[in-house]
Amino acid sequence: MPRAAAPTLASPSPPISPSLPSRTASSSRVPRAADSDRRRTSASVVLRSVLEHGPVARSTIARLTGLSPASVTDYCARFAELGLIHEESVPRRSNGVGRPHVPVDVDSSRFVVAGVHVALSYTTVALLDLRGRVVARRELAHEHTDPGWVLARAAEGLRALLDRAPGRRALGVGVAVGGWVDRESGTVVEHQMLGWRDVPVRDVLRTRTGLPVHVDGHARALVNAERLFGPARGSGSLLHLFVGNVVDAAFATNDEVHHGPRSQAGAIAHLPVPGGTEACDCGRTGCLQAELSERTLCRRAREAGVVVGTNPMHVIAAAAGGDPDAVRLLVQRATAVGRAARLLLDVLNPETVVVTEVGVINREDCLAALREGVGAERAASVVPTSFPDSVLAVAGGSVALDVLYRDPLAASPQAT
Ligand SMILES: [Zn+2]
Structure with a gap:
């Protein structure tokens, strides 16, 4: 794929290390595909381990990942050269005894x-x-x-x-x-x-x-943000349900996000909601997205005299101010989101379900309604987004x- 010759967004500083030294003595050897796959996987595992546990000793990474200490040291040296990780300036001793080690951590400054x-x-x-x-x-x-x-x-x-x-x-x-x-x-x-x-x-x-x-x-x-940076990282399987104006879902097992052909997995917008009454753009009535979208929430809130306009945060503000209709609409919506989550739990059986929905993010009663919709036996596996203030x-x-x-x-x- 040819690189665009357009002006760059990045500051025009030179590459950090334009020609990294070859890693192997036999640099003329053409690496086989399996080798490069293995190196990519190992590099990923090491950097993820630094992200998750840093600041962390290389020996600990080796223990956690099952890679050899020499290999971990190699990858860390490479990452440090590239500016992705850095060494802590002061060596540490475990419990004040033994050989001092220099922990490494993700470099979040460069x-x-x-x-x-x-x-x-x-x-x-x-x-x-x-x-x-x-x-x-x-x-x-x-x-x-x-x-x-x-x-x-x-x-x-x-x-x-x-x-x-x-x-x-x-x-x-x-x-x-x-x-x-x-x-x-x-x-x-x-x-x-x-x-x-x-x-x-x-x-x-x-x-x-x-x-x-x-x-x-x-x-x-x-789902990737939760997998990498949220408290649910390490979950064997993770479902993310997003309910905004768009309603969609994504599912990851063992770090792999399911895409399906042409990335169509997770298109749940037009799942039928039993008893749904909202007309959908697709021509049917009662689709999940039509029932649960913020547009619908705001329209119902306007009809009830709760808000003017189309901003769901105004419904949240009205509920916070004690408007019972605003509270009712938000709790109803959260319950319906819970029922949708329950359906997806039945099909996919993930360890953790993360829900991004404005009521659930902002109100305890909505989170409780969501969990009630899911059902008591699996309520604990359902959590709100880890990024309430910055999800987009x-x-x-x-x-x-x-x-x-x-x-x-x-x-x-x-x-x-
Ligand atoms: Zn539809």
């Missing part, structure tokens, strides 16, 4: 990833450090949803954030969008509410930013961070 999340009425642009923490963000209101206009504004917004973050270098851009997104081709295949069809998001943003761009559906982006900012960046942590040597500055 690199960032840029994130873009496209919602219906606004786009969120953000910078995340390598620990998935939001360093900076902006929300860009949509005057309209023409894809060229939205993506041009997103690129401008990222450039502005990077200009104000001197000393930080962007490794790449992650984009999360609802609807049907094909990660392989970096295309939004279809997003009905935005009116997008076959939009080549990756190519457009790569040309505009000069950075590597990765695109994924936002439910999968968020985290979504985009997580797409790029997932790529980094899966294949750290390829996603490193050397490769960009």
Whole structure:
């Protein structure tokens, strides 16, 4: 794939290490595919271990991962050269005895990833450090949803954030969008509410930013964020259910997010809800997305005289102010989300279900209603998002961070 010659978003600093020394004595040997797969997997496991346990001794990483201490030392040296990890300045002794060791940790000061999340009425642009923490963000209101206009504004917004973050270098851009997104081709295949069809998001943003761009559906982006940075990491299987204006889900087992052909897995928007009454854009009545979307919540809240307008946070504010209709609508919605989660639990049986929904994030009674909808026996496995204040900012960046942590040597500055 040819690199775009467009102006780069990153500050024009030279690559950290333009020509890393070859790792093996027999550098003329052409590595077999199995070798490179194994190296990629080992590199990923080591960097994930540093992320999860850092600051941590290399000997501990070796013990945790089952890799040889020499191999762990090798990978850590490589990551340190690339600026992905650093050594703590003061050596430590376990219990004050034994040989001192120098712990390593993820270096969250040098690199960032840029994130873009496209919602219906606004786009969120953000910078995340390598620990998935939001360093900076902006929300860009949509005057309209023409894809060229939205993506041009997103690129401008990222450039502005990077200009104000001197000393930080962007490794790449992650984009999360609802609807049907094909990660392989970096295309939004279809997003009905935005009116997008076959939009080549990756190519457009790569040309505009000069950075590597990765695109994924936002439910999968968020399942990756939880898997990498949330308390549920280490769960053998994880389901993420997103209920905004778009309703979708994503499922990961043993660190693999299920995509299915053309990344269509998790398209649950049009599952029928028993007793549903809302007309859906697809022509049927009672689809999950039509019943549960924020648009529907806000319309019902307007009809009940709770709010004017279309901002679900105004319904939350009314409920916080004691409006019983606002409370009723939010609790009803959370119960319905719980029933949807129960259906998905029956089919997929994940260890943990993470729910992103505005009521569940903000109110204990909604979380209780969600768990009631799921049913008592599995209520404890259902938790709200780990990113209550930054879920959309985290979504985009997580797409790029997932790529980094899966294949750290390829996603490193050397490769960009
Ligand atoms: Zn429908």
